Amino acid sequence: MKKTLSIAPMMDWTDRHCRAFLRLVCPSCVLYTEMVTTPAILLGKTPERYLGFSALEQPVILQLGGEDPEAMARAAQVARDYGYTGLNLNCGCPSPRVQKGRFGACLMQTPALVRELMDALASSGLPVSVKHRLGLDRQEDYASLARFVETVSAGACQHFIVHARNAWLKGLNPAANREVPPLRWDWAAQLKQTYPHLRIELNGGLRTVDQVLGQLPGVDGVMLGRAAYHQPLLLAEIELALGRRATLPTPAELLCALEDYAGPWGETLPAPRLTRHLHGLYYGTSGAKAWRRYLGTARPTESAWAFLQRSRHWQEAEMVASSPSRWSHERCR
Template sequence: MDYKLSVAPMMDWTDRHCRFFHRLMTRRTWLYTEMVTTGAVIHGPRERLLGFDDAEHPVAVQLGGSDPRELAEAARICADFGYREINLNVGCPSDRVQDGRFGACLMREPALVGECVSAMKAAVSLPITVKCRIGVDDQDTEEALNNLTDSVVAAGCDELIVHARKAWLQGLSPKENRDIPPLDYGRVYRLKKARPSLPIAINGGIRTIDETKEHLSHVDGVMIGRAAYHEPELLLSVDEEIFGEKGPVADAFEALEAFEPYVAARLAEGARLHAMTRHILGLFTGRPGARAFRRHLATEATKPGAGLQTLRDAITHVSRSGGPFEDAA
């Protein structure tokens, strides 16, 4: 089987600039948009919210919502934009999401999630996937995840992506919900064993290629979140290590060189340099000069008129000899 590896949808992070840069380092990794609500898709500025460069493919859109009719309409709009997959968010624990009756609180309403999946499946021919938690609050994780799985499978769900933590909707902030609830990878493995024909991907706390390979011996896919964002050089080895193919660039320096035409084009359209360079601050972690690289971009890229030379100047701080993870300067 062609295992699937993806970078998780992350609010305020995985915008089109971030995704374009990630794609420069890996051809095979699936990329996801930030979550976008059905109301925003239907009534908001669609090009700004949903527009992307074809070079980002394969790219999926993540929707937040709980009204089957609205999700069907949003799915049709996203399909027309050219996305390869539509993912339903059943895992976000933020108060704003709860107030809108979507995200992780939908773990309590598996029948409704099934209706949402069914409506989207009827509206578009794209794969419809669901990203969920193993449960919320005091739910029994065996029962909660089984009930959700039964409902979405009956509705035609094409893949389930499971963040292997509970979400505590009362008492923990969204940030705390990413770290404090303990990881239970075994629960996801048991689900896969019970549902061998259902493609299942695992998410949560996965930081390395070695960890990814271990998970892929139990499930069909791995979704990496913060590790891929904070240390994007992780993506440089994905194509070779996971798919047995040569990656598109040799190192982070080559990736930045390939990024320049995109940056120049967006600058010409009026975008600010910082909107793009904020996603690359994690490059060169552990390499001499990495701190100076970050400092230069953090201070200079935010200034009016900052352009390609600002990025090039930042790169000059980084040592090209040796590799990452040596003593940082």
């Protein structure tokens, strides 16, 4: 099976508009939703708010959070009917709110329950995966991680996405949990060696093309999170390095494609709901600061399509002076 490049589920970030933008950047990427809890699906009055997505995003996988196998099975059926291509269980989030619900990272304390939850998800007929940490708090023991994977894989789940840090349930907030616990990429590769029949993907701390290329031979895929969000064209650079595309997209080309995406939404998509995901579009270029300032002009009463139309004038004013030949090539036709 081809090694995968995927974009991590990120709460409050990877909504449907973010995913549509990242799909335009990276056609070969596997996309994941934000975590959606089973009560939000089963008890909410508007499941479309949590589950809606566009055909552009496919393949897109729904990440679920919960601790009740029966509810998980019901939510999985709803997700299947919505057209998702797979389901993922969150066993990595350490936030206090998630801990209060007894799911997320604290599920690693009960691998037998995780197996039940994965079997419940698999009852939908969709492919399933689990995203988990190396361990909890300061328990830094590969053998415990291996026992977790072995127990869960005795059921339906054969796909593990390894966030290669521990989750500290006390003493660190979610942001610090992504930085303070030490990275151990080698543990993911070791899992692949221990269980070669399982699909093992690596997540956590990958920020450069060289890091991705260096880790990919030892695992079945890599998942990028905040680096992909803040530097979206990094995804295209990885695709190029993997031979999955011939050229890199330009920011102007991506903005043109976003016009096509935003157009059918009309006035129902306010500009800020899309533009909040575009701050990294010009990352690393001389126009990056000016672009971020320009994004601040997006008005809540303005449609995303109208803002993108207006952005053509910004591009011409900011970019043509420094590189007129490039502008003539990049501008929307």
